[in-house]
Amino acid sequence: MPEDDDEDWMKYASAGFGQTNYSLWDEETEEPEETPEVDQFDLDMPEQLGTHMEEIPRAPNPAGLKHLVRVGCCDFCLGRLGGKKRYEQTIEQSGIEIRQTVIDGNSHLANIREEIPLCPFCENLFDETDLLADIIYDSIEPYEIKRLQLGARFPKDQIEEEDAQRKRYAATGSDGLKTGLVAEIARKLNKRLDGVKLVNEKPHVLALIDVLTLTVELDVRAHYIYGRYRKLERGIPQTRWPCRACKGRGCEKCNDTGLQYESSVQDLIGNPILDVLKAEEHSFHGMGREDIDVRCMGRGRPFVIELKEPKLRSCSYEELENIINTQAAGAIEVTDLRSSNRSEVVRIKDTPADKSYTIRFKLLPMNELEYGVLTAPLDLTKTDRKSRKRKQRRGDKRKDNTKPLPTEIITEENGFNQDELTKMKKAELEAICVEHKLAKTGKKNELIERILAMPKPGSSCFDLPDHETIKSTIMSLEGTKLAQRTPDRVAHRRADLIRRRDVVTVHEPVIETMEDGVTEVEFTLRCESGTYVKETIHGDNGRTQPSVASLLKAKCEVIWLDVGDIHAD
Numbered sequence: 001m002p003e004d005d006d007e008d009w010m011k012y013a014s015a016g017f018g019q020t021n022y023s024l025w026d027e028e029t030e031e032p033e034e035t036p037e038v039d040q041f042d043l044d045m046p047e048q049l050g051t052h053m054e055e056i057p058r059a060p061n062p063a064g065l066k067h068l069v070r071v072g073c074c075d076f077c078l079g080r081l082g083g084k085k086r087y088e089q090t091i092e093q094s095g096i097e098i099r100q101t102v103i104d105g106n107s108h109l110a111n112i113r114e115e116i117p118l119c120p121f122c123e124n125l126f127d128e129t130d131l132l133a134d135i136i137y138d139s140i141e142p143y144e145i146k147r148l149q150l151g152a153r154f155p156k157d158q159i160e161e162e163d164a165q166r167k168r169y170a171a172t173g174s175d176g177l178k179t180g181l182v183a184e185i186a187r188k189l190n191k192r193l194d195g196v197k198l199v200n201e202k203p204h205v206l207a208l209i210d211v212l213t214l215t216v217e218l219d220v221r222a223h224y225i226y227g228r229y230r231k232l233e234r235g236i237p238q239t240r241w242p243c244r245a246c247k248g249r250g251c252e253k254c255n256d257t258g259l260q261y262e263s264s265v266q267d268l269i270g271n272p273i274l275d276v277l278k279a280e281e282h283s284f285h286g287m288g289r290e291d292i293d294v295r296c297m298g299r300g301r302p303f304v305i306e307l308k309e310p311k312l313r314s315c316s317y318e319e320l321e322n323i324i325n326t327q328a329a330g331a332i333e334v335t336d337l338r339s340s341n342r343s344e345v346v347r348i349k350d351t352p353a354d355k356s357y358t359i360r361f362k363l364l365p366m367n368e369l370e371y372g373v374l375t376a377p378l379d380l381t382k383t384d385r386k387s388r389k390r391k392q393r394r395g396d397k398r399k400d401n402t403k404p405l406p407t408e409i410i411t412e413e414n415g416f417n418q419d420e421l422t423k424m425k426k427a428e429l430e431a432i433c434v435e436h437k438l439a440k441t442g443k444k445n446e447l448i449e450r451i452l453a454m455p456k457p458g459s460s461c462f463d464l465p466d467h468e469t470i471k472s473t474i475m476s477l478e479g480t481k482l483a484q485r486t487p488d489r490v491a492h493r494r495a496d497l498i499r500r501r502d503v504v505t506v507h508e509p510v511i512e513t514m515e516d517g518v519t520e521v522e523f524t525l526r527c528e529s530g531t532y533v534k535e536t537i538h539g540d541n542g543r544t545q546p547s548v549a550s551l552l553k554a555k556c557e558v559i560w561l562d563v564g565d566i567h568a569d
């Protein structure tokens, strides 16, 4: 999942700063310890350098400083490792000062940098800090950013080598090579950046310096926008669906768009924002989703849209709303746009919110057998009751739910068949006719025909309920705890188990008898998050109990469904 990118980069970034205490911006808190004056020590430790390594004290001991100069340290490293840097100084200024002091008493070291031109601590990397600052400055120029983080990538052995040398000779608490180099580049950049803060977390852009190639890689973080959308037209999926025929590559069927449906809520919102923020791509995170044929009304569904690699980060959200709503031309509508962040994506996805739905369906006659299927007992031992206490809701996946639940009862056929009846004697056939209250007159084949045409047991239909019964039955749903076995239509992506969901409120239905004599019912209900609403109406072959169909003893065919309010935020 792309959600992990952020964390990965964080690891990367901090790895770039070395393993020791990382302190980019708080140099002032790392003032070196109080140390004796140089002169005193010069007398005490005259000529031990170069005899035994063990006898060389660490900087800022004068002998230690002299050693650093003698081995060819550059001014930057001398300042970084010498432990003499004052608050207002740069490491380079401090280095120059240290070198002068050492040369004053050891004139033979005056030209040491010409003899040893490569600094053993940084391999002259600090000479490149102006260049690197320039590269970073130029590469972030196209981006509107307020927060910049720097990182550096070093060969591992270079870091280890410097670490060992530094711990042996440098002043305690000196910055490591990575920290020191990045701090120096930051210092140079800081003077030129206007309105950009150098940060250690949550950057808009992470500039990663590769010291081997002297190049800079930019990781431009996404910009997030929160809002609510209403879907006013049916037939629009929430997110992009790749074309089934070509899996998104583009083919004749999809007009080379690679899309199964021409538009999506995601594209209708995201594409205009791409233009405004000059971003590369978008991904969409909704607080749940409605089916493609379901509208979303009321205050709309909360979402966060993620814009990848944006050049701009500030915009008028009011203007953005206008642009989106104008271009969508009534298909969708957005409100409440504002800037957001990655953690809100998690919140949006994990919030189980009650939702209101308006649904319209027609009533058709139902026979006894169909009723039997709708009301066949559900095995309620397999509910997800326990798991609902925990945070896990999405997918409701648990290992012990992999066993299939028993399927619905199989309906019995009319017990007679033609072959058997033909073999019977006429008297036997007459007896059957009497038993089933059929006329026993006529020839043998007429009797057989009559018996076969006999209505199957249970095939007689219930009378359709009157309006008053429909109304009171639907109102009685309020407060009902439904048992819903995973519908077949979603079984491929959800565990097959029975969920308990509440019907919170029910509004009075509108009942109409249409021109063709069919009764249609429309009503609004509020249910707990995760309720299968269409199934609550038609009963899903007994997988949802109770259902409006089973309560009314009538087949309920859903005509349309709208999501009204999502009761969150």
Ligand SMILES: [Zn+2]
Pocket (backbone or CB within 6 Å): 073, 074, 075, 076, 077, 078, 119, 120, 121, 122, 123, 124, 125, 126
């Ligand atoms: Zn150096």
Ligand SMILES: [Zn+2]
Pocket (backbone or CB within 6 Å): 243, 244, 245, 246, 247, 248, 249, 250, 251, 252, 253, 254, 255, 256, 258, 259
């Ligand atoms: Zn295609």
